[in-house]
Amino acid sequence: MIRLLHTADWQIGKPFGQFEPDEAVLLSEARFLAVERLAMLATEHQVDAVLVAGDVFDAQTVADKTLHRLFNALAGFPGPWVMIPGNHDAALAESVWRRAERLDALPANLHLCLRPEPLHLEAANLVVLPAPLTQRHTYQDLTDWFDLAATPEGALRIGLAHGSVEGILIEAIDSPNPIALDRADKARLDYLALGDWHGAKRIDARSWYAGTPEPDRFKANDAGRALLVELDAPGIEPRVTQLETGRYRWRQETRTLRVASDLDALLEWLGALGGDDVVALILEGSLDLAAHRRLEIALGQARGRARSLRVDTQALRLEPTVEDLDALAADGYVGEVIDELREQQGGSDGAVARDALALLAGLLDERREKRA
Known part of the structure; x- marks a missing residue:
């Protein structure tokens, strides 16, 4: 059995400018602490990989110190971390990710997917099909290529994407970064790990939004969660358990x-x-x-x-x-x-x-x- 921890929308560096300065500092700090809790949960549940479905950072302009702090927070889980850029931290020609590379801030166990190409994690016999955003908004479905992506026989097919599933999120039906409602089925995915919606949300048995691990707004949408995903074999419906991660x-x-x-x-x-x-x-x-x-x-x-x-x-x-x-x-x-x-x-x-x-x-x- 393969176990994955699915998370997204960390929004590291979010300023919380609408709050008093002392309150904003503590709310920003809570986002780093949430990542440390994720690492502890990944170790506790002995997962094979942590999937981070975009918007790791709130903006491209976060401080260098913030970059180092974030990647140091991953140290509690020595296994693979797999990340894609979202709309807040898109993989632009000059991005927060390129700066992190120049600063040598990226840990060795981080798989940063800046291009839409399969990532084979051989130890777990799974292939991650990523759909990284290379600009803040796109009006085409970047998960289209999943359908025809070739993967080794017997390997689990895992999609990793950031955007709005069409026809599900009412506020985002006409928004950019669309994702087809039936993508998991059409691409024969064993699981589709989604980011962008800030609450835990089931789309279908194989497609979930994890939400942000630390709440950051007043909307009641099941924020402050991460998802433990257990997969017995290719083609078998996964078991998804919501884990509490938020403090505030x-x-x-x-x-x-x-x-x-x-x-x-x-x-x-x-x-x-x-x-x-x-x-x-x-x-x-x-x-x-x-x-x-x-x-x-x-x-x-x-x-x-x-x-x-x-x-x-x-x-x-x-x-x-x-x-x-x-x-x-x-x-x-x-x-x-x-x-x-x-x-x-x-x-x-x-x-x-x-x-x-x-x-x-x-x-x-x-x-x-x-x-x-």
């Missing part, structure tokens, strides 16, 4: 706050966040001033526990109660300002009005406490 949990949550129990449930949820959570929270509805204070305290505490907590309050309104206004002693001109800010929350500058209302309420509250 990317979570997107929308909460509507209308009644007290809504806020209680949200605060309980925030209290459960920990250091491996990367969260995008959208809040809508309305709160009185006392509830808003409770929320702000809870958000501050949660930001100290989570790896990242980003909160969108564009659709959240402040609705002071009569008791709130009485407590603030907001009469006369100040009361008129509060009323005006309440009304402005429904306009194009609603978020600014809400923040101004919260700030004014806080100042009035501090003044009242000083007088008490």
Whole structure:
């Protein structure tokens, strides 16, 4: 029996520019650590090869240090690593791969497939048919040549490609880098290892996307996996097992706050966040001033526990109660300002009005406490 570890879309060097600098550094570091975990899994499961289906790097311009770090991370598995370029790290005339060669960064056990030609791994009696991208986008199916590729009798035929399987990934039906839906069948492949989609996804019994080993976006698509592929013999359907590899949990949550129990449930949820959570929270509805204070305290505490907590309050309104206004002693001109800010929350500058209302309420509250 032959065992393979299928992975893709490492996106090494991804900057995560939408995050705070300290958060971005840790998210980028997690991608190197994911590769080290892959090497450990490959050794643990005694695989015959690791297949990396493109987008090893996020861009052609990653630093030399990043190149060395990545290839050093492969050291935990001494067997064959087989890689192809994807759309982010295409094998251009001058590419990240050529630079890695000049830096002598590529380890001896790495098989880098820069051309569409069979790679025979004789020890495992398998042939990898690679479809490397030599430009960022192509509008022809680079796996066409698999169909007529000659391989030794009795050898396993393994396809390795990066792109969009036609008719399967709705968002990418008309995208470049197409791959025929029936490629595994037409090319008599025992397994087709795919990259580009960032979640683990079965296309058919012999064709899978591995997804990225470390989540990098909020889309819920089974990211943070690698695939253990077991093949008994040519023509026999493979067994595919999903292995957990990711560290950070990317979570997107929308909460509507209308009644007290809504806020209680949200605060309980925030209290459960920990250091491996990367969260995008959208809040809508309305709160009185006392509830808003409770929320702000809870958000501050949660930001100290989570790896990242980003909160969108564009659709959240402040609705002071009569008791709130009485407590603030907001009469006369100040009361008129509060009323005006309440009304402005429904306009194009609603978020600014809400923040101004919260700030004014806080100042009035501090003044009242000083007088008490």
